[in-house]
Amino acid sequence: MSWSGDPVWLADVLRAAGLRVIEHDGWRDRGHGDFRDLRGVLCHHTAGGGSQDWRIVQYGRPDLEGPLAQLVLERDGTFRVIAAGVCWHAGRGSWPGWPTDNANYHVIGIEAVSRGDGSDWTPAQLDAYKRGCAAILARIGRTAEDCVAHREYSREGKIDPAGIEMDSFRRDVQAFIDGEEAPMSAAEVNQIREFVTAFCGPISADVKDIREQLCGEAQRDIGQYGGWPQLGNHTVVDALADVIARLERLEKREHPLP
Template identity: 45%
Template sequence: MPWLTQLADVARRTGCPVTEVRGWKTRGHGPQPEVQGVVCHHTAGPAGGGDYPSLRVVRSGRPGLKGPLSHIGLGRSGRIYVIAAGRCWHNAPSTSPLHDNSSSIGIEAENDGSQPWLAEQLDAYHRLCAELCKEFGLPASRVKGHKEVNRQKPDPHHIAMDDFRSAVARLIKADQDGDGWPGRLLRYPPVTRGEDVRDWQQAAARLGYELDIDGAYGSASRAVCRKIQRDAGLDDDGIVGRLTWAATFHAR
């Protein structure tokens, strides 16, 4: 398998914000031989320090272990950091031949190993794993926690991996069934300024949807936001940067 230079495009399909770390397309311990699985980690990095303070270590390594240490990083905000396109030292020794350094993609999510997981980060984690599974033709069962394929590791802490895989499987199935867009009830947080709300309502109407503001806070479906933006020509910075409230799209 060549260098995984499609990873940034795969990450963007989640609808989450994406940062391409300089040099990622040629970073790795040689090309990635194959992708048979996905391994989920937490960084065990600092408790504070911003969205992804572990970037330097994941990219460049630490004493005794040269980087990159994972293909992808996941910030506390749900931002995805694409770090390497080649093989990474993220799981060895592995108890699974489908989840070692030569056969799997590693994701390092920012967490000190005891902090509660933020809803937006877990949502992005699920979406990222689902998109990776779709890209490489993997079932959700191929998504494993580091703790499941390396007996020496505890990560990702306090995540029940069976529940995690169920969430990934639902996202894969929704896409296969065509339920992700359009169709079923979709939630996203729209803007609060009146003129921006009108922009979204008009855009939704042109796409055959009705936008109802209910004023209750809910979780973001960024993929929906991005879809509306692309189809309706709405400005990214001018609208998505001010999303704060919950709403629903209903198919007409």
């Protein structure tokens, strides 16, 4: 059964998912009235991209009174908890199972800090976005089918969150709901590879040899990779295993079983 009432548990649920959280003063009492039943999460971008984007979400703009979303997701993956009550973020639109033109009273809004051109998402932010959505949906008894882009819901020409392919996003969110680790995208794998190469340099023959020294007898005994001379021609793994075995034998001698 879906949760009814205000999500006063937001900060706790996000932290339990391993996410960094900043609680803004008074967030539990901030909002435009109380929720009815909660049916999902609506994903946005701020279209600013700066460190102060949260101020507009909390305090509003000249044409729309804040708060404008319950959560702000910073570029480093930190969630700001702005409000527990209803926020003005959904506008007019529809999604299966949600009230037409009235989603504000039924869905939690996440405003992710971004310029809005789809080019500046960080890996930490995208990972937190998925994990945060999953944690909220699991708490309210919903699946990733109720994790929706503003552009998918809106009939007012919204484009947010730009640059995020929602079918793939939902698959990853569902994996987290199911207790699985969502696979990294090809772009994320490439970013990690580029970082390692930049930090460590190209994987040289020396590094390769050291790595294989750690693999034990199976590779040493094919005649290509001998052990370390200072370890009696054992690999590092072999040497550690020998030390542990000796310690276990010593322990048994000093403390024999009755």
